[in-house]
Amino acid sequence: MALGEILIDVSGVAKHYGEGETRVDALRAVDLQVKAGEVIALLGPSGSGKTTLLNVIGCIIDPSAGRVVLDGEPVFDGKWLRRDLRRLRLEKIGFIFQAHNLLPFLTAEENVAIVLDLAGWSSDEGRKRARELLDYLQVGHRAPMKPAHLSGGEAQRVAIARALANRPRIILADEPTAALDSSRAQLVMDLLRRLAAEQEACIVTVTHDEKIFDRFDRLVQLRDGRLVGA
Numbered sequence: 001m002a003l004g005e006i007l008i009d010v011s012g013v014a015k016h017y018g019e020g021e022t023r024v025d026a027l028r029a030v031d032l033q034v035k036a037g038e039v040i041a042l043l044g045p046s047g048s049g050k051t052t053l054l055n056v057i058g059c060i061i062d063p064s065a066g067r068v069v070l071d072g073e074p075v076f077d078g079k080w081l082r083r084d085l086r087r088l089r090l091e092k093i094g095f096i097f098q099a100h101n102l103l104p105f106l107t108a109e110e111n112v113a114i115v116l117d118l119a120g121w122s123s124d125e126g127r128k129r130a131r132e133l134l135d136y137l138q139v140g141h142r143a144p145m146k147p148a149h150l151s152g153g154e155a156q157r158v159a160i161a162r163a164l165a166n167r168p169r170i171i172l173a174d175e176p177t178a179a180l181d182s183s184r185a186q187l188v189m190d191l192l193r194r195l196a197a198e199q200e201a202c203i204v205t206v207t208h209d210e211k212i213f214d215r216f217d218r219l220v221q222l223r224d225g226r227l228v229g230a
């Protein structure tokens, strides 16, 4: 493990939805490599394929063609090479969605710890790790609260703690700061950057938020399903 190691290697990836007259080519022959420690922004107009690309990297949707290698492991090459995609996601990928989608009947701490439970951590270790991360993200004092009692920014930071809990090396985020004001957005990006460096992870973030562009190592632009310069 080292900084500079390629964690995401996407080559010739295409994705179309539908067939015939209703066919939409959401991605066309996309090549993208992201290294450990790198924090990149995925930009592009609405409908350009950003969410589709993030979901392909996150093994949430099937590519139509191409090859995907995650953390050195070929996972898709014309077809999925791993049968248990849920486990793959649990091991390698942290996903931060635009809406936080925390489980409403669990506390902030339990929302984080449940992921670790699924990953096979003991409940003591899971709780400890959850508390550590919530503290780190400055929402430790909210650990016993249910999501309904958290502000938007607090809920988003709990969701980030959950995505990072199992120390994934690939962190994917779809507009994670959309619901935050600009100082909180910068705080969240700074925390993500620090975690990426510490965990030798990489981060791919879809964003429209010009206020945080200076927080990225690289800006990658999609247009009509193609990458147009870095």
Ligand code: ADP
Residues within 6 Å of the ligand: 017, 018, 024, 025, 026, 044, 045, 046, 047, 048, 049, 050, 051, 052, 053
């Ligand atoms: P972005 O995130 O950049 O707005 P998307 O990846 O969501 O773009 O969408 C890319 C294209 O694929 C758009 O034309 C969109 O309408 C289409 N698309 C996305 N998801 C689906 C789907 N599930 N079924 C059909 N078309 C879809």
Ligand code: MG
Residues within 6 Å of the ligand: 050, 051, 052
């Ligand atoms: Mg989108």
